Amino acid sequence: MIVEDDAFLEEIVTNAELPVLLAAIAAVLRDTTFLRAELAPPLTPMDTEPHPHCGMTADQRKKASALALLGLKEMRDKKIDSVDMLPDATAREILNYLTGGRDEWANMLTHELDIAEGKGGRPTWDFNEVAKGREFSTLIVGAGVGGIAAAYRYGQAGVPFVLIEAGATVGGTWAKNTYPGVRLDTPTFGYSYSFAQRGDWPNQFARGGEILDYLRDVADRAGITNEIEFSTRLVRLRWDEEARLWEATTRGADGAEQVRRFSAIVSAVGQLDRPNIPEIASAELYRGAAMHTQEWDHDVDLTGKRVAVIGTGASAYQVVPAIVNEVDSLVIFQRSAPWMLPAPNYHHPVTDAFTWLRRKVPHYAQWYRLWVILTGIPGRAHTVTAQENWLGAPLSISPKNQELRDYLIARVEEQLEGNPELLEHAIPSYPPGAKRMLRDNKVWAAALRSEKTTLVNAGIERFTENGLVDGAGQEHEVDVVVYATGFKPSDYLDDVEVIGRDGREIHEFWDGDARAYNGITVPGFPNFFLVYGPNVGGVVAGSLHFMLERAAEYSLSAVYEILSRGVAAIDVRPEALDRFVAWVDEGNRKMAWGQPYVRTWYQNKHGRVSQIWPYTNVEYWDITESVNEDDYDFLE
Numbered sequence: 001m002i003v004e005d006d007a008f009l010e011e012i013v014t015n016a017e018l019p020v021l022l023a024a025i026a027a028v029l030r031d032t033t034f035l036r037a038e039l040a041p042p043l044t045p046m047d048t049e050p051h052p053h054c055g056m057t058a059d060q061r062k063k064a065s066a067l068a069l070l071g072l073k074e075m076r077d078k079k080i081d082s083v084d085m086l087p088d089a090t091a092r093e094i095l096n097y098l099t100g101g102r103d104e105w106a107n108m109l110t111h112e113l114d115i116a117e118g119k120g121g122r123p124t125w126d127f128n129e130v131a132k133g134r135e136f137s138t139l140i141v142g143a144g145v146g147g148i149a150a151a152y153r154y155g156q157a158g159v160p161f162v163l164i165e166a167g168a169t170v171g172g173t174w175a176k177n178t179y180p181g182v183r184l185d186t187p188t189f190g191y192s193y194s195f196a197q198r199g200d201w202p203n204q205f206a207r208g209g210e211i212l213d214y215l216r217d218v219a220d221r222a223g224i225t226n227e228i229e230f231s232t233r234l235v236r237l238r239w240d241e242e243a244r245l246w247e248a249t250t251r252g253a254d255g256a257e258q259v260r261r262f263s264a265i266v267s268a269v270g271q272l273d274r275p276n277i278p279e280i281a282s283a284e285l286y287r288g289a290a291m292h293t294q295e296w297d298h299d300v301d302l303t304g305k306r307v308a309v310i311g312t313g314a315s316a317y318q319v320v321p322a323i324v325n326e327v328d329s330l331v332i333f334q335r336s337a338p339w340m341l342p343a344p345n346y347h348h349p350v351t352d353a354f355t356w357l358r359r360k361v362p363h364y365a366q367w368y369r370l371w372v373i374l375t376g377i378p379g380r381a382h383t384v385t386a387q388e389n390w391l392g393a394p395l396s397i398s399p400k401n402q403e404l405r406d407y408l409i410a411r412v413e414e415q416l417e418g419n420p421e422l423l424e425h426a427i428p429s430y431p432p433g434a435k436r437m438l439r440d441n442k443v444w445a446a447a448l449r450s451e452k453t454t455l456v457n458a459g460i461e462r463f464t465e466n467g468l469v470d471g472a473g474q475e476h477e478v479d480v481v482v483y484a485t486g487f488k489p490s491d492y493l494d495d496v497e498v499i500g501r502d503g504r505e506i507h508e509f510w511d512g513d514a515r516a517y518n519g520i521t522v523p524g525f526p527n528f529f530l531v532y533g534p535n536v537g538g539v540v541a542g543s544l545h546f547m548l549e550r551a552a553e554y555s556l557s558a559v560y561e562i563l564s565r566g567v568a569a570i571d572v573r574p575e576a577l578d579r580f581v582a583w584v585d586e587g588n589r590k591m592a593w594g595q596p597y598v599r600t601w602y603q604n605k606h607g608r609v610s611q612i613w614p615y616t617n618v619e620y621w622d623i624t625e626s627v628n629e630d631d632y633d634f635l636e
Helices: 006-014 018-029 058-077 088-098 103-111 127-131 145-157 208-221 314-323 352-360 364-375 399-415 420-424 443-449 506-510 544-565 574-589 617-624
Strands: 138-141 161-164 233-240 245-251 257-262 264-267 289-292 306-310 329-333 340-342 438-440 453-456 460-463 467-470 475-477 480-483 497-499 528-530 569-572 632-635
Touching: 006 058, 006 352, 018 058, 018 088, 018 364, 088 103, 088 364, 103 364, 103 617, 127 544, 138 145, 138 257, 145 161, 145 208, 145 264, 145 544, 245 264, 264 544, 306 314, 306 467, 314 329, 314 438, 314 443, 329 467, 340 399, 352 364, 399 443, 438 443, 443 453, 497 506, 528 544, 544 569, 544 617, 544 632, 569 574
Parallel strands: 138 161, 138 264, 233 497, 264 528, 289 480, 306 329, 306 480, 329 453, 340 438
Antiparallel strands: 233 245, 245 257, 460 467, 467 475, 569 632
């Protein structure tokens, strides 16, 4: 309950995100007059740094601040400290204010709003009502972000399932990646489930351990953890056409294999799971310690050691600043420099004002989470969208992209002033957005400038017993080699044999070009659903949690169609997949990462962008809102 005086409240308002605060006050007081049309946030797209209050003018901010202060005083004077569920009409009115009247966003955002009566996501049916007495079980593979989402929704519908996890704990990538400095590179509040929202995140970009604790807590509270078969790996799937069932072979920690039959399979093994270890000549000669960032050996003490880090992508960007002060020397082998977006708050805790608002204004954190997701719908997509026949290629793809490039170069020049040689190798030779852009709070440049650090751009020729020889012939003696070399995201299910109809194996069908309708279903593989499948990853816009939840919910909708129709299976038609892939490819060709002169891990061996979703969360909501019967065959 608010008890603070007017001066304190004025200070809080000064440090609050005004659109969020006005929305929360309108919900608490059930008074939408706080949401004046002339004070609606313009949702100015993010070009370089985020716009305060999403682009509100100074006059708008002044008037909005006065309204917010009145609202907080009213809450204090009336001693209001709780809020009931919002009627749909009220929720829509608030969303209309926050989105500037974009009605097409409303359904998707209502899915993310816990206090809305019309909140979506939860199944509206129950297995025992739809298919009582029918034998039907689902195998969910993986207990990371996607697998937990699937288990949660399937559990709500009462659909019997078995959940297996190759590791010894829940958490997926967050259980495996424990290297120094690991944390989110997206704002914390956008990285959480709609059905398990957390308001008391301590950091604006959560540390890896915080995310892992959150996932474990969600699984524990939902009763999922006790149902998981840990240390159990999926080895083989074979579709039995006559029985209309999947035969699944799993292997336990002791190496023993077990064969079971399931009606449906939900694969939630993720994309960034298989470490990419480059083949470097004479690696077997090296006598020091070597590890991939995902397989960090915490028994290796880096204090006073000579360390080499191979790679300058997302994990290196976190590892290097975290270890540079404790090592004796640091050699960084760089293939291409990363673009870095300004994020001065990257290592900051949440503000005192936010903490107070979370505690005193009911559901403020929920509205803030919604705001993060809402502003992420357009994100920075406009800055990485190509202009046809742009003369600035291959260094940029459009006037806006060139503007971003110039701005980011100026930041690097400022941070590396007085070191022209280092600066030369710190400016990427590709357009901003062509590869994943990192978060810059100046610690990377500081690590590069350290007297302990050597940046090598000549490549790696081979290992020796004592270190690495670069492409210029110079040997670098090191005690520890860290592979910050990423993953093999295009090799979906690479270590699992999946045999579908007519004996066709899924990797033969894909031939190195993984494709799935809506990123979820594959022709010839009935009742087989992918969560975090091909072409659903977002890089400059959107919420990954939303995409994974929607994939899980879509698979459950498909299961409902099977049960309610009394059929055995559902199989997507090839023409539906072809239409979807053509649409996605068209979108990706318009983006920085889809330009013919760009090479990135977003592409597979055929050069097609098979990892990235080129549209917004709203389009994904639209295509996954229902199962289109015209796109599927229903098998009796």
